[in-house]
Structures are given as structure tokens and as C-alpha cells.
Amino acid sequence: MLDTGPDFSTRLFSHIDFTNGAVAAVSGGSDSTALLLLLKQHLDRTAPSARLLAVTVDHGLRQGSADEAQAVAKLCAERGIAHRILAWSGEKPSTGLPAAAREARYRLLASAARAEGIGLIVTGHTSDDQAETVLMRLDRNDAARDEGRGLAGMAPATLHDWRDWIVRPLLGVRRHALRDFLRRQQVGWTEDPTNADEAFERPRMRATLAGEAGAQRMNDALALAAKEAGARTRLGAEATCLIERFASQPAAGLIRLDPALLGAGDDRAAVYALRILLATSGGIAFLPDQARSEALFARLKAGFFCATLSRTVVDFRRAGIFLRREMRGLPAAAAAVDAAIWDGRRQITLNDASGALLIAPFGAAAAKRLAAGRGETPPSLLRAALAAEPALLEAVGKAGPAPDWPAPQGFAASPIVSPFARFLPSFDLAPARAVAGLVGAAPLPALPLRGHSAG
Numbered sequence: 001m002l003d004t005g006p007d008f009s010t011r012l013f014s015h016i017d018f019t020n021g022a023v024a025a026v027s028g029g030s031d032s033t034a035l036l037l038l039l040k041q042h043l044d045r046t047a048p049s050a051r052l053l054a055v056t057v058d059h060g061l062r063q064g065s066a067d068e069a070q071a072v073a074k075l076c077a078e079r080g081i082a083h084r085i086l087a088w089s090g091e092k093p094s095t096g097l098p099a100a101a102r103e104a105r106y107r108l109l110a111s112a113a114r115a116e117g118i119g120l121i122v123t124g125h126t127s128d129d130q131a132e133t134v135l136m137r138l139d140r141n142d143a144a145r146d147e148g149r150g151l152a153g154m155a156p157a158t159l160h161d162w163r164d165w166i167v168r169p170l171l172g173v174r175r176h177a178l179r180d181f182l183r184r185q186q187v188g189w190t191e192d193p194t195n196a197d198e199a200f201e202r203p204r205m206r207a208t209l210a211g212e213a214g215a216q217r218m219n220d221a222l223a224l225a226a227k228e229a230g231a232r233t234r235l236g237a238e239a240t241c242l243i244e245r246f247a248s249q250p251a252a253g254l255i256r257l258d259p260a261l262l263g264a265g266d267d268r269a270a271v272y273a274l275r276i277l278l279a280t281s282g283g284i285a286f287l288p289d290q291a292r293s294e295a296l297f298a299r300l301k302a303g304f305f306c307a308t309l310s311r312t313v314v315d316f317r318r319a320g321i322f323l324r325r326e327m328r329g330l331p332a333a334a335a336a337v338d339a340a341i342w343d344g345r346r347q348i349t350l351n352d353a354s355g356a357l358l359i360a361p362f363g364a365a366a367a368k369r370l371a372a373g374r375g376e377t378p379p380s381l382l383r384a385a386l387a388a389e390p391a392l393l394e395a396v397g398k399a400g401p402a403p404d405w406p407a408p409q410g411f412a413a414s415p416i417v418s419p420f421a422r423f424l425p426s427f428d429l430a431p432a433r434a435v436a437g438l439v440g441a442a443p444l445p446a447l448p449l450r451g452h453s454a455g
């Protein structure tokens, strides 16, 4: 039987920095209920002044979800833990419901954390969840498409919206051990019927991992995840070196790669660096397809050419290899909204919200008037990059002349690192930090795990 005494909670939590408190995401299921009680035990012993807020999201998708949230509220009241229930009140999509529910859940958890000045969310994902995730990805053959990146499974920590850390302290713990702990504490939990509904992929996978027969499969999956996590982190570190050595940004929206990258000798890392930079330039949340990226890299090795991948024009000419957002598919003029993400590439800040403002691509004509030559970068490329940047317009002046550049006061369009802007797994910290430095994105908040640094 697993030791679930004080040593156990020390092992689970002592590497996490709770100085700024924690939000515990508690569904009322066994895993997150055990998480909450173990964390409370740990903080009472080691950091009694650290704030702990339990949050239950009521998705309103099942009958009885409000009662389940109330059961968590009751447990928290008994244990002296602050608790909030947050309802998902938005439109529910007819397809992709689990993904939409997850999005809404993290958004609500993050808003609760921010409201309390807490930058850390802990969830109850277990090694069972990890094995299921990895095996589902293996079944879908994601590995072949993405060089095995996904087989690393869930990261011990993930940055959400470049602001809030989601930490998963139970990733190395089996669900049955947590249930044993709860039984000994005489604490109940709710069973979500969808977890047993084999119409869904995850419950089907869970069933294959049950019993003696499933145990070996689970161990193999966890060993695979650990191996792939190491490989992904190493590849990321190698790609980081290449980005730092060979990539520069001559102007906003224009990345230059030194052609020496092509002969640097480490093609795998170079392709990975290229994929990350393509997604960043194009404003895409996912890295471009592995095979197409390899083909692009091979074509670059063959000499000068121009192609488009991941909404990014890749232009190899004498002056270097340049990446910029293609003009096709840029957002149409629309009302400017503070804090909105524009084109997946820029976070808009409106300091002066007065008046009706529109945001629109700068456009080729205005860029032609304004872009001046700079250094050795061909002016045509500077103009092309500028044309795809956002500009602020008076709504009434739509037909008037284009605005001046740089943008009028009261408006900032800060670059974001598109593939990692929403979710940044800790495996990918090094390349995310390098690209943030390259494009001028906000620096990463420190990783709340001891023994690591996020710079």
C-alpha cells in the first residue's frame, strides 16, 4: 500500500513554490479531491500563511453538476478551505464540446486565480491520465506527424495564456492510491458517468488499462512518455541554440535566418527551429506538419527560392532567408478591442479607448509610403512585412488616408509567440524563451518549480 502520510505530501509538493498561493482545481472526482486534501495537509505543515483557494467549475452539462459542486463546497467548509463555484455560462457548441469545456474551465480557473493575485493552478491529473493520453496519441498515430512530440504526454507544468502556471503534482501517482487515501480519510467523491461511457475515446482506453493485464501496458506507456519528454526537451534545447545563433529580426514581422543554419550540421534541430518560427510568423497555434517542414528545409538547402507554409512566406535570396506573414487571409478591418489577439500574432493594447476605432492590416499602399531601407535588408521585404502589421484607424475615416507609422499613441501591438501563447508545456520553455527574445514578446513568468529557471 502507498504511504500517504506527511512524507507523501512532501514528495508531491515540496518542489513547488507556493509563495503566491495556489488555486486547486477540484471537480469533486477522486483525483482532485485527494489533491485538495493532500495539498491542504502540506501547506498546513510547511506554509500555513500561503493562500489556498479551491475552485469548482460547473459546466452545466450534466444533471446534478450543481449538486456535485455543492458537495465540494461542503467538504471545503468542513476543512476550512476557501472555495468558489464558477459556472460556464457561455454558448455550448454542438461539436467539440469536451475541448470547449476544457477551454472554458482553464479560462475560469485563471480568472479566479488572477482575481486573488494567485499565479498558480494545481490540477489532479494522475499517471493513469498520463498513460491514457499517451496511448490515445499513439493510436492516432500523432507520433509520425509530429516527431513524437505529443508522446511526451502532459507536462509537469504548463503556462496558460503566457501568465498562469498550471502544475500537475500527481502525474506520478496512480488513481487507485488516491482512492485508498480518500477511503482511509472517509471522504467520498463523485463519479462522473461520462468517465465510464465507452462511446468516448478516453473511457475506452481506460478500460484497456484495467486489471493485471493493463498494468504492463500502463508502465510501458509511462516509460515511453518519460523518454519522449526527455527527447523533446533536448531537441528544444538544440533548436534554441540555433535560433539564438542564426535568427534575427530586422523589423517587426520579419525574421531573418542566416543561411549558415542550413549547413550547421543538425538538421533535426534546424527543422524544429524552423517549424517554431514558421508558426510564430504565421500566427498559428500548431507547428506546421513535420514532413512538409522537412521538405521545405531540403528545398532551402538546394538554393534560393520562395514558398509559403503555415501562412508564412519563406523567401530565400542573397540577403538571407526571410520569414514573414503572407498577405492572404489577414483579418478584415474590425472594431479594436483592448487585450484582443489580432491575427494570432499580436496582442492589442488600447491605452486610449475613446472614439470608435478600427484595427486593420497596414496594407501595401501605406507600407510603400512609409517603409524606409534599413541596413542590408531589402526594402521590398520591409514593406511587405509592414503591410501585414496591424494599424489603428478612426472608424469614420475608413476611406481616408492610411494612418502614420509607428501607430498613433494609445495603441500597442505586442508580438506573441503563437505556438506557445495559449499553452506552453514546460518541455518547450527554452525555445519559447528564445523566440520571445527574438520577436520582442513579453518575458516568461518564472516557473514555480524549484530547481528550474524560466528566465
Ligand SMILES: Nc1ncnc2c1ncn2[C@@H]1O[C@H](COP(=O)(O)OP(=O)(O)OP(=O)(O)O)[C@@H](O)[C@H]1O
Pocket (backbone or CB within 6 Å): 024, 025, 026, 027, 028, 029, 030, 031, 032, 033, 055, 056, 057, 058, 059, 105, 122, 123, 124, 125, 129, 192, 195
Ligand atoms: N469541473 C471542474 N472543476 C474544477 N477542476 C476540474 C473540473 N474538471 C476537471 N478539473 C481539473 O482537471 C483535472 C483533470 O480533469 P479530468 O476531466 O481528467 O478529471 P475528472 O475526471 O473530471 O475529475 P478528477 O480528476 O478529479 O477525478 C482534475 O483532476 C481537476 O483538477
